[in-house]
Amino acid sequence: MSKLNPVYSLSISGRLTLEMHSLNNEGGEGNQTITRTVALVDTAGEVHKVNAISGDMFKHIQAEHFYLLAREGGLPLCVGCQTFRADRILGDKEFINNLPKTSDDTLTALLKHCALDDMEGTLIAKGTRSVPRKSIAEFAWVVGLPEKVRTETYFHVRYAKELGGEGEDKASQPIFHRPASSGIYASVANFELARIGFNDISQEYALEETERLRRYQTFLKSVLYTFVEPSGAMRGTQNPHILNFEGVVTISHGVLPAPTISPLAGDYKEQVKAIARALDGDGLLEVREFANTAEFTVAMQEVIQNTHPYRLFNEKGA
Numbered sequence: 482m483s484k485l486n487p488v489y490s491l492s493i494s495g496r497l498t499l500e501m502h503s504l505n506n507e508g509g510e511g512n513q514t515i516t517r518t519v520a521l522v523d524t525a526g527e528v529h530k531v532n533a534i535s536g537d538m539f540k541h542i543q544a545e546h547f548y549l550l551a552r553e554g555g556l557p558l559c560v561g562c563q564t565f566r567a568d569r570i571l572g573d574k575e576f577i578n579n580l581p582k583t584s585d586d587t588l589t590a591l592l593k594h595c596a597l598d599d600m601e602g603t604l605i606a607k608g609t610r611s612v613p614r615k616s617i618a619e620f621a622w623v624v625g626l627p628e629k630v631r632t633e634t635y636f637h638v639r640y641a642k643e644l645g646g647e648g649e650d651k652a653s654q655p656i657f658h659r660p661a662s663s664g665i666y667a668s669v670a671n672f673e674l675a676r677i678g679f680n681d682i683s684q685e686y687a688l689e690e691t692e693r694l695r696r697y698q699t700f701l702k703s704v705l706y707t708f709v710e711p712s713g714a715m716r717g718t719q720n721p722h723i724l725n726f727e728g729v730v731t732i733s734h735g736v737l738p739a740p741t742i743s744p745l746a747g748d749y750k751e752q753v754k755a756i757a758r759a760l761d762g763d764g765l766l767e768v769r770e771f772a773n774t775a776e777f778t779v780a781m782q783e784v785i786q787n788t789h790p791y792r793l794f795n796e797k798g799a
Contacts, residue, residue, distance in 0.1 A: 485787060485788050485789040486734055486789075487734055487735075487788065487790070487791040487792070488675075488734060488784070488790060488791055489675045489733040489734065489736055489737065490675065491671075491730065491732050491733070492670065492672070492730070493669070493729075493730055493741075494668070494669050494728050494729050494731070494742055494743070494744055494753060495667075495708075495726055495729070495777070496626070496665050496666065496668070496725075496726070496728060497623065497665070498664070498665050498666070498724040498725040499663065499664070499711075499722065500722035500724055501721065501722055503516065504534050504538060504711060504721065505517045505535055516532060516632050516662060518532055518632075519531060519533040519624060521627065523745075524746075529628075531624055531625035531626070532624075532632050532662045532664065533623065533624040534622070534623040534624075534666065535623075536621050536623070537620075539668075539670070539707060539711070540601070540616075540618060542711050543620070543703050543706075544597070544601045544703075546702075546703035546707055547597060547600055547700060548562065548565050548597055550699045550702055551596050551597060554695065554699055556696060557594060557596055558596060558597055559573040559595035559597075560572055560573035560574070560575070560576070561573050562597040562598065569597065570591060570594075570595060570603050570605060571605070571606070573595075576590075577605070577607055580605070580607065584682055585682040585683040587605060587610075588612055588614060588680050588682055589685075591603070591612075592679075592687040593688065596696050596699070599678060599696065600616065600617055600618065600677070601616050601618065602614050602615050602616030602618075617676050617677060618670070618671075618672055618700075618704075619670065619671045619672070620670045624667050625664045625667075626665045626666070630662060630663070630664025630665065630666065631663055632662040667743055667745045668708075668728075668744065669741050669743055671739065671741060672704065674697060674701075674790045675790060678696065679793060685794070693789075694790065698785050701781060702785060704781070705781040705782070708726055708774070709723075709774065723774065725773050726771075726773065727771060727772050728749075728771060728777075729753050729754070729769065730777070730780050730784070731753060731757065731766065731767070731769075732766070732768075732788075733767075734791070735763070736791075736793075737761060737765055737766055738760075739766070740753055740757060740760065740766075741753065742756070
């Protein structure tokens with residue numbers, strides 16, 4: 482591990498081009514599915530309504546990829562997370578019914594017990610006790626660039642056979658309308674990798690470095706898979722065409738933020754590079770630019786293979 486470069490945090494700022502997708506919808510009105518839109522205000526003060534995919538959706542995509550990788554790699558999972566339950570650790574009755582007396586000991590036990598709760602965050606709530614675990618992952622809304630995204634509604638018919646009034650077959654043709662969106666979307670995400678296995682209450686690590694490395698590599702793979710295969714609504718018949726992903730990966734090798742600038746700005750790559758130069762005089766910030774999904778994959782694989790999670794403190798309070 483000594484040959485690997487430590488990573489304190491990593492961020493991704495990029496433009497994702499998706500065609501004919503319906504990854505996030507708000508619901509339906511009658512036979513019409515309603516796609517999600519948000520309001521943006523540009524630097525000139527102009528308001529734009531654009532199609533958007535929530536950060537919750539991308540967080541769920543990443544968590545599911547981590548869950549599958551963790552099961553395959555033999556990482557520890559609580560009873561709830563073994564079946565990817567929404568309540569996570571709360572579904573592990575044996576753990577919940579035998580909580581340590583103090584919050585810091587409870588959090589240490591949680592970190593050792595379940596890798597997914599360590600990465601994705603959870604809230605242990607029992608009676609008057611409430612012990613939170615903040616996620617190491619932060620996903621922003623994935624929002625369409627104004628004038629660079631379009632949503633159209635398409636007519637569909639579901640064929641069904643129903644029995645007629647006099648014993649004869651009668652064809653019923655319920656009609657419905659589905660949206661599909663295409664365009665360029667701005668994506669921002671940040672990952673606090675130094676916090677893997679870190680107890681925020683006691684300010685100590687609950688895990689050995691070999692286990693932290695296993696979780697770190699698995700987590701970064703799940704982030705990579707999130708942009709290679711984003712899941713979501715209506716994938717059975719509207720699996721999105723992923724045309725391109727371009728942007729920058731910023732890697733912090735010391736206690737410095739890995740800067741992000743929203744790809745809604747046309748010069749976001751140049752701004753990220755300029756911020757990194759201004760913040761860093763010791764070579765602790767690294768900015769890797771990628772022009773397409775293939776280059777993004779190569780950049781992430783290099784990080785996975787050549788780095789390890791930064792260690793904040795060697796001993797309590799140090």
